[in-house]
Amino acid sequence: MKRLSLILALALSVLSAQAELRLPALVGNHMVLQRDIENPIWGWADPGTPISVTIAGQTHQTKADESGRWKVRLAAISGSRHALKMSIATPSESIILSNIVIGEVWICSGQSNMQFAVKEANDGDLEVASSNFPNIRIISVPQVGTQEKQDDFQGRWEICTPETISDFSAVGYFFGRQLYQTLGVPIGLIDDSWGGSAAEAWVSRETLEADSRFQNVIEQAKNLEQNYDFDKIMEDWKIAAEKAAANGKPAPRKPANWLTGNSRPGNIWAGVLNPTIGYGIRGVIWYQGESNAGRAYQYRDLFSLMISEWRKAWGIGDFPFYWVQLADFHPEVSEPGESSWAELREAQTQTLSLPNTGQAVICDIGEGRDIHPRNKQDVAKRLARIALSRDYGHDFEYQSPSYRSMELKDGKILLTFDHVGKAGLYAFDTVEVVGFALAGEDRVWHRATGKIVGTNQVEVSSAEVSKPVAARYGWADNPVVNLYSKNGLPATPFRTDDWPLSTDPANQPAPPAK
Secondary structure, eight states: HHHHHHHHHHHHHHHHHOOOOOOTTTTTEEEEETSSSEEEEEEEEEETEEEEEEEETTTEEEOOOOEEEEEEEEOOOOOOEEEEEEEEEOSSSSSEEEEEEEEEEEEEEEEEHHHHBBSSTTTOOOOOOOOEEEEEEEEEEOOOSSSSSSSOHHHHHOEEEEHTTTTSSSHHHHHHHHHHHHHHHEEEEOOOOTTTTGGGGGGGHHHHHHHHHGHHHHHHHHHHHOOHHHHHHHHHHHHEEEEEEEEOOOOOOOOGGGSSSSSOOOOOOOOOOOOGGGGGGEEEEEEOGGGGGGGGGHHHHHHHHHHHHHHHHHHSSSOOOEOOOOOSSSSSSSOOOOOOOHHHHHHHHHHGGGEEEEEEETSSSSSTTBOOOOHHHHHHHHEEEEEEEHOOOOOOOOOEEEEEEEEEEEEEEEOOOOOOOSSOOSSSSSEEEEEEEEEEEEEEEEEEEEEETTTTEEEETTTTBBOEEEOOOOOOOSOOOEEEEETOBOOOOOSOOOOOOOOOOSSSOOOOOO
């Protein structure tokens, strides 16, 4: 009898587990729903189970499909700072979610400079201590690298407080705080950043494999997958660490598993991004590129492909996608010449050809000796200027001065700029504009100085180049630059030439003959 009772109890527990109504991490207490759109709400239950979702006077009904997944779309709500409740019910159980607000939702994505924590930023202690914003809500997606698409993650929405914000993305938080203080509506921030990640990991494997432009990326990945032995790598590391310890030296850095890491094509798309796809958002802010600088020329295609694929996956049109251009970096101030970081910046600028995109230029606020500059406040403000102007109706100047045209004139080059603001161009700290280089027909670059002419032109000259044919500005890993619009936005690095770039595969030396 006892055995029969045990069997019945086990059977009932299995049935109960199967019938359990389950919600994704994104649908929970304290969540922010995007205002003015039809927000998807989804979850899982037994196949065929009737589902009822009620919030703010509206009720939607559906049934779980053959796989157990269900989804409804809420009618648009204009906005609410007051806590709402949502009921999600089946005939046998219900879940009541509380403290839901309606506002603006942004995804904060990229690599380590987006992951960089509030507590590590300038005045991090003050920023954390003053972070009591009940209507800013945050959620972070764990770093899961896999080729298998994940449909959920371990996480939850939290209210912005000193206890919850410390380890959250600094750029994301400062951006969201500026929106909140300006708009006065609730803000939801989804952090799915991963330090050191390569752009190809943020694109689906299928998309990359179907595009001949990335054949080399896929071939290299397949070669690694066939021969990769992480156990052997770890064994070798342990031996090296033991030898180092015996000789009183520090151990070599512990290796990461490439198969489950942040560079394998498609890994982050499947493991981090996929669980968030479809949630109601306004747009994305992005800070990445350092890991792809060595392949800057390829980034022209890869970055635009990534943005387009994200938009296609969400299915809500060309939502705003705003990014941070690479900061100045590397300990030594770069001499005029070729620069992979400058080429990556150019690739980012060229991606502005996609609709509804924007770029925050920060070549003036990096730290040469640290790839992670601590001034994340100004980074976020420059991103917020774009969003507030383009998406929320404010008349802020948000575009950095950008090169329009050049004219050869008496051994000098006269450059004309767009987006100089209402007050025109300005040279910070010195009267002369620094950061320029000129080259003649020999294509040898020399430092040059600039003089502002009128409101939107700069005359550039160099004693070492009597007959210049091309100019560059901020074209270095770690350029020293000082050209701004008077509203404080730095000029976008650029070049007037179309000469071959160092990261262009067509400009690489041929492999040695076998």
